[in-house]
Amino acid sequence: MKKLLLLxxxxxxxxxxxxxxxxxxxxxxxxxxxxxxxYNIEGSLFLQVEGLEEKLDLSIKYLKIKGVKVxxxxxxxxxxxxxxxxxxxxTAICEVGALTMDxxxxxxxxxxxxxxxxxxxxxxxxxxxxxxV
Amino acid sequence: xxxxxxxxxxxxxxxxxxxxxxTAEEVIDIVKxxxxxxATKYVDVVTxxxxxxxxxxxxxxxxxxxxxxxxxxEIYLNGVSAYGGLAAVDVYIGxxxxxxxxGMEYGGAHVICDLIDGKKVHLMATARxxxxxxxxxxxxxxxxxSINEAYLFNPRNCYxxxxxxxxxxxxxxxxxxxxxxxxxxxxxxxxxGQLSPLLxxxxxxxxxxxxxxxxxxxxxxVSWQGTQFNSGGARDERGIxxxxxxxxxxxxxxxxxxxxxxxxAVFEKYGTSIFVGVGIPIPIIxxxxxxxxxIEDKDIYTxxxxxxxxxxxKPSLGxxxxxxxxxxxxxxxxxxxxxxxxxxxxxxxxxxxxxxxxIKKGEFLIQEPVQTFPTNNKLKSLEIxxxxxx
Numbered sequence: 001m002k003k004l005l006l007l008x009x010x011x012x013x014x015x016x017x018x019x020x021x022x023x024x025x026x027x028x029x030x031x032x033x034x035x036x037x038x039y040n041i042e043g044s045l046f047l048q049v050e051g052l053e054e055k056l057d058l059s060i061k062y063l064k065i066k067g068v069k070v071x072x073x074x075x076x077x078x079x080x081x082x083x084x085x086x087x088x089x090x091t092a093i094c095e096v097g098a099l100t101m102d103x104x105x106x107x108x109x110x111x112x113x114x115x116x117x118x119x120x121x122x123x124x125x126x127x128x129x130x131x132x133v
Numbered sequence: 134x135x136x137x138x139x140x141x142x143x144x145x146x147x148x149x150x151x152x153x154x155x156t157a158e159e160v161i162d163i164v165k166x167x168x169x170x171x172a173t174k175y176v177d178v179v180t181x182x183x184x185x186x187x188x189x190x191x192x193x194x195x196x197x198x199x200x201x202x203x204x205x206x207e208i209y210l211n212g213v214s215a216y217g218g219l220a221a222v223d224v225y226i227g228x229x230x231x232x233x234x235x236g237m238e239y240g241g242a243h244v245i246c247d248l249i250d251g252k253k254v255h256l257m258a259t260a261r262x263x264x265x266x267x268x269x270x271x272x273x274x275x276x277x278x279s280i281n282e283a284y285l286f287n288p289r290n291c292y293x294x295x296x297x298x299x300x301x302x303x304x305x306x307x308x309x310x311x312x313x314x315x316x317x318x319x320x321x322x323x324x325x326g327q328l329s330p331l332l333x334x335x336x337x338x339x340x341x342x343x344x345x346x347x348x349x350x351x352x353x354x355v356s357w358q359g360t361q362f363n364s365g366g367a368r369d370e371r372g373i374x375x376x377x378x379x380x381x382x383x384x385x386x387x388x389x390x391x392x393x394x395x396x397x398a399v400f401e402k403y404g405t406s407i408f409v410g411v412g413i414p415i416p417i418i419x420x421x422x423x424x425x426x427x428i429e430d431k432d433i434y435t436x437x438x439x440x441x442x443x444x445x446x447k448p449s450l451g452x453x454x455x456x457x458x459x460x461x462x463x464x465x466x467x468x469x470x471x472x473x474x475x476x477x478x479x480x481x482x483x484x485x486x487x488x489x490x491x492i493k494k495g496e497f498l499i500q501e502p503v504q505t506f507p508t509n510n511k512l513k514s515l516e517i518x519x520x521x522x523x
Contacts, residue, residue: 085184085396085408085477089311092319092473101461105478123312125186125398125406125475127238 001053002112004033004073005060007045013067014043026059027051033116046073046116076116076132079109083128090120090129135420136173140501143177143416147495152177154492156485157328157415157426164427173423178492178499181330181426182347182412182484185323185476186398188309189289189360190228190407192245192387195281196256198222199273204266205258209233210244210275217258221266225286228397228407240405242397245285248277249349249390283387285349285395289359291411293331293378294435297322297458299450299470302441307402311475313440317450317465320437320472325481326430326455330413331379333426335372337364339415341502346383347412347488349395352497353385355413363512372425373433379506383411394484410480412488416499430455437465445514 009018014037022028028051037043049056063070086106090099098113099120121129146152153176155163160179164172194215196205204221208214212232215224230241247254253274262269277283298310298321306313311321326332334340344355358364359380367375394410417423435458436449450465457463458472491497 086479087184087186087408087477088474089321092321092471092475093312093314095314101474105474105482119312122401125311125400126396126408127399 002050005047006071006073008069009043011040014039022059026055075111076114077129080128083126089125090123093119093123137419144498146177150495154178154489157181157333160426169420173420176417179415179426180485180488181333182481183325183329184410184480186406187290187409188229188406190287192226192285194224194283196222197281199271201268202266203260203268203271207259209257211255213241213244229405237399237404242405242407246392246397249392277388285385285387287383289380290383291330291381294374295323296438297435298440299437300441301439308440309400309403320470321475322458323475328481334415337506341505343503345500348385349410350391351389353383355381356384357382358506362510365509365511410484412484
């Protein structure tokens with residue numbers, strides 16, 4: 001299974017090889033979507049992780065015990081349906097096929113495909129898309 | 134014998150609730166099923182619609198007079214400049230004008246839609262002061278109900294046909310056709326295609342000055358040919374322009390509009406624009422008209438234009454039908470390229486259905502054009518010349 005995790009870690013953990021541990025001990029495939037780490041100050045990592053469900057759960061427990069704040073992200077963006085006019089401008093720049101037009105020409109968002117590039121936020125002419133992370 | 138119907142006959146049927154009204158999409162199957170002649174007898178009105186971004190939009194407002202009165206020269210509505218080079222309290226607010234403070238994120242389009250929504254709008258105006266208009270400055274709040282007239286005037290809408298856009302450069306570009314990815318990364322297009330008004334009446338036989346229309350949720354009218362009206366350009370065998378073709382100038386009462394059918398738009402690093410919903414009924418006066426409205430996306434072609442060329446004349450990479458564009462990807466020179474719309478077909482369908490309901494209820498009659506448009510109009514360009522060269 002795949003999950004999007006937003007990790008925030010305190011200054012004492014910025015020197016730890018967290019990602020390595022996740023791969024090595026929990027056999028997770030990791031795609032780093034965003035990383036911002038200031039050594040000895042603070043850090044945040046936005047990851048797409050893929051692996052067995054029980055290993056994913058154990059890895060989250062490990063992170064929490066370590067003192068990492070873990071937020072499981074169900075979706076990186078949200079579309080305000082009242083604002084959306086279903087023009088399709090966002091689908092032009094979504095490289096991963098998360099935003100597409102359905103058969104009735106409405107925009108559909110497949111959140112499991114989203115890699116949080118955020119380009120759709122800029123592409124939306126009615127500003128209906130906002131970032132959650 | 135060929136089938137012919139007058140506007141009077143069609144309107145009588147509408148009034149008695151007997152008119153057969155279908156959308157320009159629904160009519161396609163009716164013609165296939167019944168044949169051209171029977172379909173012409175059967176269908177009275179075909180509704181067309183579009184909901185696309187159209188920069189050439191604005192509204193005339195008359196605020197009423199203050200005491201003491203002012204002849205406004207510099208005018209701001211929620212910080213967006215409006216043009217006041219008219220009578221004392223008449224202004225025109227253009228959709229693409231951007232606010233001093235918020236830039237393109239809040240422009241004339243937003244002011245227009247805030248007024249439609251009944252919101253309070255801050256008005257600030259200054260003047261030189263004259264004997265008859267002594268006041269030099271006013272600051273107040275208005276709503277659409279506190280002012281006299283407020284009407285939308287669209288100098289250009291309903292482009293008959295429009296380019297699809299591509300970018301062959303190695304940098305992402307930001308355009309009114311949306312964000313275009315480098316190296317032919319995507320193609321955008323903007324039309325409701327087989328549902329689009331002027332693609333269903335390509336020779337302007339029933340759409341002309343005075344045509345009654347659906348404009349942003351209320352009744353409006355075609356007031357003139359739209360700006361950049363290029364009816365004299367090349368056409369295919371069905372009469373469909375190969376390039377932009379005709380356009381329409383539209384007018385309607387802003388006070389009765391609904392933001393369900395008109396919405397501000399912001400094109401990143403380009404500017405403010407506005408989505409305007411338009412629905413136009415086409416009376417089926419004869420078989421020729423039925424032939425026009427039975428057009429399908431597969432019959433309508435456009436050019437794929439390279440927007441990375443920063444010149445007036447941009448090269449075309451080829452022609453493509455709207456049916457191909459609607460598939461979501463096309464193959465161009467062996468490369469598969471994603472295609473995406475900018476004009477909402479979902480909204481256009483809603484408008485075509487809404488207009489159909491109005492006509493079926495007998496509330497909306499078909500107005501024969503007071504005058505039809507020329508079919509030989511050519512587009513001119515701005516040449517930079519010295520005075521003596523003119």
